[in-house]
Amino acid sequence: MTPLQQFIEAHQRLFVLTGAGCSTDSGIPDYRDREGEWKRAPPVTFQAFMHEAATRQRYWARSLIGWPQFGRALPNTAHHALAQLERRGQVERLVTQNVDRLHQRAGSERVVDLHGRLDEVRCMTCDWRSARDDFQQHLVERNPAWQQLDATAAPDGDADLEGQDFDRFDVPMCPRCGGIVKPDVVFFGEGVPRERVDAATQAWQAADAVLVVGSSLMVYSGYRFVRAAAQACKPVAALTLGRTRADPLLSLKIDARCSDALAFVLRPEPLFAH
Numbered sequence: 001m002t003p004l005q006q007f008i009e010a011h012q013r014l015f016v017l018t019g020a021g022c023s024t025d026s027g028i029p030d031y032r033d034r035e036g037e038w039k040r041a042p043p044v045t046f047q048a049f050m051h052e053a054a055t056r057q058r059y060w061a062r063s064l065i066g067w068p069q070f071g072r073a074l075p076n077t078a079h080h081a082l083a084q085l086e087r088r089g090q091v092e093r094l095v096t097q098n099v100d101r102l103h104q105r106a107g108s109e110r111v112v113d114l115h116g117r118l119d120e121v122r123c124m125t126c127d128w129r130s131a132r133d134d135f136q137q138h139l140v141e142r143n144p145a146w147q148q149l150d151a152t153a154a155p156d157g158d159a160d161l162e163g164q165d166f167d168r169f170d171v172p173m174c175p176r177c178g179g180i181v182k183p184d185v186v187f188f189g190e191g192v193p194r195e196r197v198d199a200a201t202q203a204w205q206a207a208d209a210v211l212v213v214g215s216s217l218m219v220y221s222g223y224r225f226v227r228a229a230a231q232a233c234k235p236v237a238a239l240t241l242g243r244t245r246a247d248p249l250l251s252l253k254i255d256a257r258c259s260d261a262l263a264f265v266l267r268p269e270p271l272f273a274h
Contacts, residue, residue, distance in 0.1 A: 002261075003254065004239060004254050004261055004262075007237045007251075008090070008265075010209075011207075011235065012089070012208065013092045013206065013207045014090055014092060014207055014210070015093060015095070015203050015210045015211070015225070015234075016211045017211070017213070017215060017222055017226065018094065018095075018097065018098060018212075018214055018215060019096075019213070019215025020098060021214025021216075021240050021257075022078050022096075022098065022215075023076070023079075023100055023102055024214070024258075025076040025077065025257065025258070026074060026075065026079075027073055028070060028073055028100060034241055034242030042188065044058075044187060046190035049187060050182075054166065057167065058166045060139060060169065060171050061169040063139075063159075063183075064136065064139045064146055064147065065146070065149060065159035066159035067136055067157045070100070071157070073102065074102070074105070075102045075106035076102075076259050077258075077259035077262060078213060078214070078258035078259045079102050079103055079105070079108070081263065081266055082108060082213065082262070082265075083107035084107075084265050086107075086108050086109065086110055091108075091110055092206050092207040093110050093111075093112060093199070093200065093203030094110055094111050095111075095200045095222070095225065096111060096115075097114050097215060097221070097222045099118040099185045100118065101113070114186075115186040116183070116184045116186050117184055117185065118132060118157050119131065119133075121181050122181070123176065123179040123181055124179055125177050125179030126174060126176050128175070128177070128181075135172070135181070142171075143169055149164070186221075200225050201228070204225050204229045204234070205232075207229075207234065209236070210226055210230075210234055210235070211236075212238040212240065213240070213262070216240060216243065216244050217238075217246045218244075218245050223245050223246060227249065230246070230249035235251040235252070236250050236251055236252075237251060237252035238250050238252070239258055239262070240254075241255060241257065
C-alpha cells in the first residue's frame with residue numbers, strides 16, 4: 001500500500017482541494033511550473049477587464065478560439081477517482097480552484113466551485129446570464145473571420161493569439177441592459193463570494209484531514225484553507241508536481257501526476273479467499 005493509499009484509508013472525512021494539475025490530463029494547460037512560477041503572462045485582472053475596452057476585446061478574441069477545445073474536455077482518472085471517494089462517503093467536501101466543471105461531469109456532487117464556472121457568462125450590471133456555448137455563437141456571428149485563426153491552447157479556455165489587431169474585434173454587450181458581459185469566474189483581483197468561502201471553511205472544520213490534488217497553492221484563496229486546517233492540527237497531504245506554498249505544513253507530499261497516483265481508487269476491490 002502506498003503512502004497516499006494509507007493516508008486516504010486512514011481518514012474517512014476528507015476535505016479535498018483541487019487545482020489545475022487535476023485537469024492537465026484532460027488537455028487543459030496549467031499556469032505554473034514545478035517551482036510555482038508563472039509559465040506565461042499572468043491572467044487578465046478584474047480591474048483591467050472591467051475598465052479597459054481593449055482588454056475585453058483581447059480576452060474575448062482569444063476566448064473565441066480557445067473555448068471549443070476547453071468545452072470538449074472530458075474528466076480524467078483523477079476526477080473519476082475523487083468522485084468514487086465521494087460515493088464511498090469519504091469526501092466531506094471537494095473545493096476546486098478549477099472552472100472547468102469536470103468534477104461534476106465525473107459524478108462529484110459535494111463540490112464548491114471556488115473560482116466560479118467558465119461555462120456560463122453574466123452581465124455585471126443586471127446579472128443576466130447565459131450559457132457560454134450560446135455566447136460563443138454571438139461572438140462568432142459578430143467576428144466570423146476570427147474563427148479561422150490558428151492558435152495554441154492556453155489555460156482556462158484561453159488561446160495564444162498574438163500579432164492580431166484586437167481593435168477590430170466586436171464584443172457583444174448584455175442583450176438586456178447593454179452592460180459588460182464577463183465569464184462567471186473569479187478573475188485575479190476579484191473577491192471570492194463569501195458563501196463559497198463559508199462553505200469551504202465549514203467543510204475543512206468538519207473534516208478529519210485535507211487532501212490537496214494538483215495545486216501549488218500559490219493563490220491565497222485556496223491556500224488559506226490549508227493553512228487554517230494545518231494550524232488546527234489536521235493532517236494535510238498534497239499530491240502535485242513540484243513544490244507548493246504549503247510544503248512546510250504538509251504531513252505527506254506526493255510528487256506525481258494526479259491521474260497516476262489516484263488510479264488505485266478505481267481498481268476493483270481485491271477478492272479474499274474465505
